[in-house]
Amino acid sequence: MSDLKPLLAGEADELETLLLRAAEDDEPARGALERAAATLGVSATLLAATVASATPAAQAAVAPGAGAVAKPLTWVSLGKWLALGMGVGSVVAGGAHFALAPATDEQPLAFTAPLRTAESATPVAPLKPAVAPSAAEAAAPKDDAHAVNEEESAPSKPAGTPAAAPPSAPAMGAPAPSAVLPGPSSASFAPLEQPQAASTAAPGAEPRAVSASTLGEETHALDSVRAAIAAGHANQALEELHQYAKKWPRGALAMEAALLKVEALLRSGNGAEGQREAEALIARAPRSLYATRARELLRAIAPRAE
Amino acid sequence: MSKVPAPTQSSLTVPAEMIPPSKDPPAAVFGCALPPRERDARLAELLRVHFRLVWRALRRLGVPEHAVDDAAQEVFIVAAKKLTTIAPAYERRFLYGVALRVAANARRARAARPEKSETVELEETASAAPSPEALLDRKRARELLDATLEAMPDDLRTAFVLFELEGCSAPEVAALLGIPIGTATSRLRRAREAFRAAVSKLHRKLENGEER
Structure with missing residues (x-):
């Protein structure tokens, strides 16, 4: 009997691992915990006072089986699936549309890999799901932290309500802008500059700007940045972003990187520069999810960082 | 002699019923009312x-997204009522036990009132080739x-x-399901087979999609 080990502890193949691990960072919208506490008559301060210290324990408790085994699969190895998908790349199934900026003078979004869909009501903090509240606290006095939670918390009803993402998950939980258009069936792989000359893009119908492996590496690099931010190492995150920009000056995930830079700057206490970066990003694509997210970051962090 | 009923070790198993609401839990195994x-x-x-x-487990157990916050609260309301009977080492098990029942109720409710948009049929999702961003998402x-x-x-x-x-x-x-370990093990194996079958079906769809 004891020979039965969880799939993630050994036998799972790539796709199985991908699916199983997708569950790991699923977590309630911000504010859900506080609402539950309120229902139970537990004061917010009592809860908030120790949320930060308790989250590692919570995480340890979350998946002793899945977490402990830490299979080396990252989103990098999704390159294979990515490659499969790219050949087809025409249909976004199951309503997983991407809200892209309307076709105006703005650039289309860069490849939106880690962006989550507009209708999602479940923000996800990649890698360190439990860090969001502590991050909020780091940036705000306790009572305010709660206020922020309340303000940003998404109701559990998904319909039409933008889901606020925890600050540590800038790219994963971007709420829908007020006017969300269903995305075109295939996203453009437009880097920041020279959208048309997008690296290796063939001038064909199917955008194939990025090779799967490159994209995987980029994704991995930004995951690492996210982890650094979530762990409170904003300066390390900035350094990694610098490396990212050097390595991929026209990276497919450049918008994502720009957003992470905004967050890292704001969190490192460099509010003024963070604000400038945010404004530049917003100017670049005012109606994109990135802009929405940047504005949200400014609202959530900037006033206290300055 | 004593009118106080003997406390039971019920916390180690799934509580069968929610106990009546009470602000002051009765004295029980792990000390008096707190x-x-x-x-x-x-x-x-x-x-x-x-x-x-608990929240995550409820989601995977089939509680729809819009209902999961409430369901999680429900689990903790039960826990709050039984707080003094939950041994610290068995908190997780206790909560899972309650969560299983809450999720079963939610599934039943959903079956009675199907909401098409809530669940994505595997057939439906796999037949449309997922785009790269969808897969990375x-x-x-x-x-x-x-x-x-x-x-x-x-x-x-x-x-x-x-x-x-x-x-x-x-x-x-x-223990959580109240079944013998042999039954649990065989159930786990069958569940795994079902999962793997579904995933390889998905896998094939993806590869066929490539050729289109």
Whole structure:
């Protein structure tokens, strides 16, 4: 009997691992915990006072089986699936549309890999799901932290309500802008500059700007940045972003990187520069999810960082 | 002699019924009724450590997204009422036990009033070739996972979620489900087979998609 080990502890193949691990960072919208506490008559301060210290324990408790085994699969190895998908790349199934900026003078979004869909009501903090509240606290006095939670918390009803993402998950939980258009069936792989000359893009119908492996590496690099931010190492995150920009000056995930830079700057206490970066990003694509997210970051962090 | 009924060790198994609401839990196995301050502190601790865990388990057990916050609250309301009977080492098990019943109720409610948009049929999702961004998107991956789970019979799904996703051991699964360990193990194996079959079907779809 004891020979039965969880799939993630050994036998799972790539796709199985991908699916199983997708569950790991699923977590309630911000504010859900506080609402539950309120229902139970537990004061917010009592809860908030120790949320930060308790989250590692919570995480340890979350998946002793899945977490402990830490299979080396990252989103990098999704390159294979990515490659499969790219050949087809025409249909976004199951309503997983991407809200892209309307076709105006703005650039289309860069490849939106880690962006989550507009209708999602479940923000996800990649890698360190439990860090969001502590991050909020780091940036705000306790009572305010709660206020922020309340303000940003998404109701559990998904319909039409933008889901606020925890600050540590800038790219994963971007709420829908007020006017969300269903995305075109295939996203453009437009880097920041020279959208048309997008690296290796063939001038064909199917955008194939990025090779799967490159994209995987980029994704991995930004995951690492996210982890650094979530762990409170904003300066390390900035350094990694610098490396990212050097390595991929026209990276497919450049918008994502720009957003992470905004967050890292704001969190490192460099509010003024963070604000400038945010404004530049917003100017670049005012109606994109990135802009929405940047504005949200400014609202959530900037006033206290300055 | 004593009018006080003997306390039971019920906390180690799944409570069968919710006990009547009471602000002052009766004296029980683990000490007398807690003073409010201690009660709140313990509840806060319970919430902090386990809320996400319970929430996530409920999702995978089939509670629809719009209902999961309430369902998680329900679990902790039950826990709050039984707080003094929950041994610290069995908190997680207790909460899972309640969560299983809450999730079963939610599934029943959903079956009685189907909401098409809530669940993505595996058939439907896999036939349309997922785009790269969809595949890289964790939410999308979760949808596929949920569709896979949805296709399993409830008993297999429950065992699978507890063991494969929530990290419960096989004996824990057996205890939670109130079944012999041999039954639990065989259920886990069948659940795994069902999961793998569904995933390889998905796999084939993806590869066929490439050729289109």
